Amino acid sequence: MTISTEFDVNLLELSGVAKRFGGLSALSDISLHIRRGEIYGLIGPNGAGKTTLFNILTGLYQADSGRFTFNNTEYSGRCKPHVLAQAGIARTFQNIRLFANMTALENVMVGRHMRTSSGIWGALTRTATARAEEHAIVQHARTLLSYVGIDRPHHTLAKNLSYGEQRRLEIARALATDPKLLALDEPAAGMNATETESLKELLLSIRASGITVLLIEHDVKFILGLCDRVAVLDYGKKIAEDVPEKIRCNPVVITAYLGTESIIPAQAGIQS
């Protein structure tokens, strides 16, 4: 896929999306668009509504109002997570949700589920077609595991992987679904500097392969150094959306993160 020609086309568009939990307004009037092939960051203080927005995009929650268009199709109504996954939105979770008692390889193989088709009959008879498909699944999964850099034996149980590997495995599993948009919920959380750096390289390489990346992150330095554009949420509202350089010195953003004053040292700390 040539990115440059499609760069101006929007992959995802939200307009006026709102979500309430009882009396609490988690999101109000969120409008944003994500272009094909970009790395789009979503930042904001704790409780700003980032994960809520993520859950709406992936069908775990239903928006109360607003329009949600992905890849030229509207998904504003009640949409099941698997339908959105089918459409091409794959995600990872903030608190890692791997299939803990399955092997690393099997975790990624599960990601191939919806792009393959053999059913009960294929499983029982193991026809040539079914075997070929199974073989393709295994090969694809292996490729993805080494792509994200898991060099442990592939039959290690997911729960026995290190923390960083588990994060990477989640990415591999999401990539196995052939996504158009890869949505990552705090992928760098709890990682050390080296791990964060290699994660950054991985994300750049994923983008280079033509997949659009949406990123929630707490690590402002990480996100500002990586993203093409960044949106900032605060109390369920979008307070800014711009290229990282502009976000970095946006007074509204700085106020949201740090309160008022002390702008200069904060800026120095943010520099990457």
Added chain:
Amino acid sequence: MQNVLKHLSSKDKRGPWVAFVVLAIVLLALPFFTDALFGRGWVRIVDFALLYIMLALGLNIVVGYAGLLDLGYIAFFAVGAYCYALLGSPQLGLHLSFWIVLPLGALLACIFGVLLGAPTLRLRGDYLAIVTLGFGEIIRIFLNNLNAPINITNGPQGISMIDPIHFGEFSLGSAHELFGLTFPSVHLHYYLFLLFTLLVVFISLRLEDSRIGRAWMAIREDEVAAEAMGINTRNIKLLAFAMGATFGGLAGGLFAGFQGFVSPESFSLTESITVLCMVVLGGMGNINGVLLGGILLVVLPEALRHGSGPAQQLLFGKTLIDPESLRMLLFGLALITVMLWRPAGLWPSNQRRRELVAENDSAHL
């Protein structure tokens, strides 16, 4: 026994043929050995063990693979058994062929599985358990009361004089002379049940290591993540219910033909729990474990029934406690001990063979 069972799981085709041959001979000769050593009654117990293993393997798909706690599983057994009983007894005056009645029973159970599954898909864990428990009771109560105004199931008296399992003129209800050997009815049933059990084991093994099996396990591990990976959890869960119920219906049909009599009291909650115990005690999600659990839970109570009387005579010189009451007490104690000692079951599934197989061998072609 361990080696024998272990071999059942071995998928390496170049594996020890010797073990395979030994296993085959042991399984083929088992009814004759049992008959000679312990008496005919024990062959019957072995037959029942095979039926229970089929049930446990069916429930293992629902509970062990897909992680859906089903406390009313015996209802599918009942559906299969009553289907066989109604279509092959004087009750309705129908005497259909075994090859029609048995698949029909399995199919009907499968439909009931979907019927139970459909409304309960949103429920998880404890809530699902309660609803399935209710379902199991509803089926039993229906069977108990469908004798008025039109008598279909003959109510609590049950249906008797069910046709024995027969293939054309060859009926398993009586002894036959084959290859110069006399095969009593229980022996013939043993071979038939063994065949079906092996079929069920084969299907379970194939399903476990397939796209569908992985989807079931993904749902068991984390339903939200499974759905986010694009698995249509509704359909896949229904499939688990349907497959499990089919095995239950199959075992039910065989049970009715073997027993010659069915009544609602064979399908009580206790039976559901017993089958669940086999799955949990043996090791959820692991076929070897389930086989082991099935054998133990049928054989152990019987062994206690026959063994506890003489044991008391030997120890105290007289029978202090009635063996019949003692056996369930000891059985319960044994269950508690096993669960304390091995909470994941006797043969847990997470040390699965696939992790032990070298990487190169696990390429599926």
